[in-house]
Each structure stands twice: as C-alpha cells, then as structure tokens.
Amino acid sequence: MFTRLSMLLFIAIIPTCLQFAQATQDANALVGLPRPDSTERTSPLDVDRLSSVLPIHDQNGSAPRSSKAIAELKSRAFGQQQRNRNCPAIWKTIAADLKLDFLGCNDHARSAVRFAFHDAAGYSSLNTLYGPASGGADGSLLLNDQEISRDANAPMKTFRDNLLLPKYNTYKSSGVGAADIVQFAGAIGVRSCPGGPRYKTVIGRTDDSNACPDGTLPAAFGANSSYSAIVQLFAQKGFNERDLAALLGAHSTSRAFAQQQNGIPSGRPQDSSPNVWDTAFYRQTQASQAPPGVYRFDSDVNVAQPETTCGKAFTDFGSSPPTDIGSAVWATAFADAMYRLSVLGISKDVVSGLVDCTSAVL
Numbered sequence: 001m002f003t004r005l006s007m008l009l010f011i012a013i014i015p016t017c018l019q020f021a022q023a024t025q026d027a028n029a030l031v032g033l034p035r036p037d038s039t040e041r042t043s044p045l046d047v048d049r050l051s052s053v054l055p056i057h058d059q060n061g062s063a064p065r066s067s068k069a070i071a072e073l074k075s076r077a078f079g080q081q082q083r084n085r086n087c088p089a090i091w092k093t094i095a096a097d098l099k100l101d102f103l104g105c106n107d108h109a110r111s112a113v114r115f116a117f118h119d120a121a122g123y124s125s126l127n128t129l130y131g132p133a134s135g136g137a138d139g140s141l142l143l144n145d146q147e148i149s150r151d152a153n154a155p156m157k158t159f160r161d162n163l164l165l166p167k168y169n170t171y172k173s174s175g176v177g178a179a180d181i182v183q184f185a186g187a188i189g190v191r192s193c194p195g196g197p198r199y200k201t202v203i204g205r206t207d208d209s210n211a212c213p214d215g216t217l218p219a220a221f222g223a224n225s226s227y228s229a230i231v232q233l234f235a236q237k238g239f240n241e242r243d244l245a246a247l248l249g250a251h252s253t254s255r256a257f258a259q260q261q262n263g264i265p266s267g268r269p270q271d272s273s274p275n276v277w278d279t280a281f282y283r284q285t286q287a288s289q290a291p292p293g294v295y296r297f298d299s300d301v302n303v304a305q306p307e308t309t310c311g312k313a314f315t316d317f318g319s320s321p322p323t324d325i326g327s328a329v330w331a332t333a334f335a336d337a338m339y340r341l342s343v344l345g346i347s348k349d350v351v352s353g354l355v356d357c358t359s360a361v362l
C-alpha cells in the first residue's frame with residue numbers, strides 16, 4: 001500500500017503516476033463498489049484517461065481512431081450526447097442470431113449466462129484499478145486462452161470456442177466488441193429461458209485481452225463455499241446479500257457438467273426445472289432435502305440458510321406462487337444486480353456514456 005507521503009513522492013518523481021493517484025481517489029466512482037454515491041468529478045486527468053478506456057475494439061492495435069472520433073467519444077462518455085444515441089442496428093441482428101442458438105433455454109443459453117458472470121466477476125475491489133488484469137466486464141474470458149482454461153471456466157470452453165468466439169469474429173468488423181457481445185449474449189441467454197427478465201443492457205465497453213486475476217470466482221464446494229466466504233467475495237464486487245441471492249437465482253436454469261468429483265453426475269440440474277427461469281431453485285435450495293434428480297451446490301445451500309440476510313432474500317424470492325414464473329420481486333432484484341454486474345470494473349463516468357441497447361434484447 002502507498003502511504004500518502006510515499007504516493008506524493010512517487011508522483012513528484014514519475015509524472016505518469018498521477019493517473020494512479022487519481023484512480024485511488026476515484027475508487028468510489030467505480031460501479032463495482034456498493035451503491036456508489038454521486039461524488040465523482042471530471043477533471044483533465046479523467047479526460048486524458050478516457051482515450052485509453054473508450055471503446056476501441058481493434059485487438060491487434062491497428063487503426064488508431066481519428067482525433068475527431070476520439071473527441072466525439074469523449075463528449076459522449078461525459079454524458080453530453082449519449083442520451084440521443086441509438087443502439088447500433090447490428091445488435092438487433094445479433095439478438096435474433098443468438099436467440100436461435102439459445103432456443104429452448106438450452107445448454108448454450110445457460111453457458112452464455114454463466115459466461116457473462118465469469119467475465120465480469122473477475123472484478124474485485126482488491127484488484128488494481130487499471131489494467132492490465134484489473135478484471136471486470138472486459139471480454140478477457142472470450143479473448144484470453146489462459147483465462148478460459150482455468151478450472152472454474154473450463155466447462156464453458158466449448159461454448160466459447162464453438163459459439164461465442166465465431167460470433168464475435170463474424171461481427172467484430174461491424175464494430176462489435178468482445179466485452180459487449182459477452183454481456184449481450186448473457187442477456188439473450190436469460191431471455192431465452194421462459195420467465196427470464198429483460199434488464200438494462202448496454203454497449204460500448206473497452207476490451208482487454210489480459211486475463212483477470214485468478215481467485216476472483218466463487219467456489220461451490222470446499223472451505224471457500226462457506227456462507228462468510230461467498231458473502232465476502234460478492235461484497236468485494238459490490239454486491240450485498242440480497243443482490244447475491246438475486247444473482248444466484250440464475251442457478252434456476254443451471255446444469256453442472258464438471259462436478260463429478262463433488263458427487264454430481266454430469267449434466268444434472270440445480271433445480272427440478274432447469275429449462276425455466278422460475279423460483280423453484282429458491283425453495284428447493286432451502287428445503288431440508290433436494291428433490292430427486294436435483295443436485296445442489298454447497299455454496300447455494302450455505303448462503304440460503306433462512307436465518308441469514310441472504311437466506312431471507314431466498315425465502316422472499318421463493319415465496320411467489322410457483323405459477324408466477326416471472327416472479328416480479330425476484331425479476332426486479334435480478335435485473336438491478338445483473339445490470340451492475342454487466343458493468344463491473346468500468347468507472348462511473350464511462351458507464352454513463354455507454355449506449356442503451358435494451359431495446360435490442362428480444
């Protein structure tokens with residue numbers, strides 16, 4: 001850690017470290033932190049920083065943007081013009097395309113939802129604020145061969161190699177970024193499951209092909225699957241216990257393919273209706289026993305204990321009538337948390353300049 005004095009010395013010696021000092025002061029402006037307040041400022045330093053964080057999707061560093069384009073993007077990122085900006089039409093095409101691939105809330109659909117979570121959840125308040133490897137919704141899970149091969153991500157490698165990467169390669173010449181297509185596919189994945197809500201879906205993130213730090217993802221079994229470990233990990237990403245409960249409802253549609261060592265035969269679901277985005281997951285995770293054919297994660301059972309704050313949210317989300325598959329109370333909480341997940345690690349000033357493409361999410 002820098003002390004205030006050593007930081008000042010550092011700045012005096014190396015002018016480029018000014019950015020780092022600004023970053024430290026601006027920690028509250030990160031969307032990933034809990035309920036950020038509105039104290040963020042703009043300053044010349046922020047403006048300089050923007051040229052490195054604005055959406056530039058040329059992975060091979062070619063074709064630097066014209067200064068006119070950069071100026072336009074800067075003003076957009078500061079919220080002066082973005083309200084009038086429309087979602088580029090290509091996203092409607094991508095939505096229709098992915099919808100076909102995800103038909104019936106299939107394995108691609110569930111992988112897309114988990115993929116969006118794992119790309120964004122590389123963010124932690126413990127990470128360095130700036131790249132490389134600061135984590136967040138930056139497309140690194142799509143772009144980095146090493147990150148996708150980590151144990152927690154490996155079950156999604158087929159989805160990435162056979163579906164999402166080819167899609168990205170198809171659409172990137174139309175200005176589509178890796179981080180954006182990852183989060184957009186997650187939103188389409190949710191919508192492909194009956195009952196899945198739409199949530200605010202934005203475009204314009206900066207890609208980063210550096211792997212996020214290891215150890216930022218939750219464990220479903222073992223010591224790190226305890227209530228306190230999971231709650232702490234999510235708090236470091238800016239999510240409180242109710243947010244955690246809302247996000248975990250995604251396991252309403254999950255199947256586990258790589259948990260044989262934890263006693264789950266390949267492909268078994270975490271609730272009795274894995275092709276429906278419903279609240280059965282909440283009730284069945286809190287039940288004294290899992291229904292036949294349902295295999296629960298220890299982490300889910302641990303955080304669902306009814307006397308805890310997270311468990312109370314499980315009870316709340318699970319108490320809607322089973323026929324109310326859209327469960328308004330859960331949908332509202334999920335949509336809020338999932339939007340914030342989709343912009344994890346992106347500073348608040350940049351988030352305010354992202355383009356709203358919710359209308360393209362069919």
Ligand code: HEM
Pocket residue numbers: 107110111113114117155218219220221230247248250251253254255256257258259297299300
């Ligand atoms: C405590 C937090 C979490 C833990 C420990 C956890 C763990 C897991 C594990 C072990 C699997 C099975 C992977 C496999 O073997 O194939 C899984 C699947 C899945 N998870 Fe989570 N998860 C967590 C939170 C989330 C969140 C927040 C989301 C989304 C918002 C999510 C979405 C999914 C989905 C959709 C699947 C199914 C993926 C597929 O079938 O390909 N999970 N999760």
Ligand SMILES: *[C@@H]1O[C@H](CO)[C@@H](O)[C@H](O)[C@H]1NC(C)=O
Pocket residue numbers: 059060
């Ligand atoms: C970068 O360039 C290499 C070599 O030309 C190419 O194989 C690769 O696909 C390019 N990567 C991206 C993301 O465009």
Ligand SMILES: *[C@@H]1O[C@H](CO)[C@@H](O)[C@H](O)[C@H]1NC(C)=O
Pocket residue numbers: 215219222223224
């Ligand atoms: C649990 O998490 C900590 C902190 O990320 C890590 O150092 C440790 O290796 C993990 N333990 C296991 C059993 O995975």
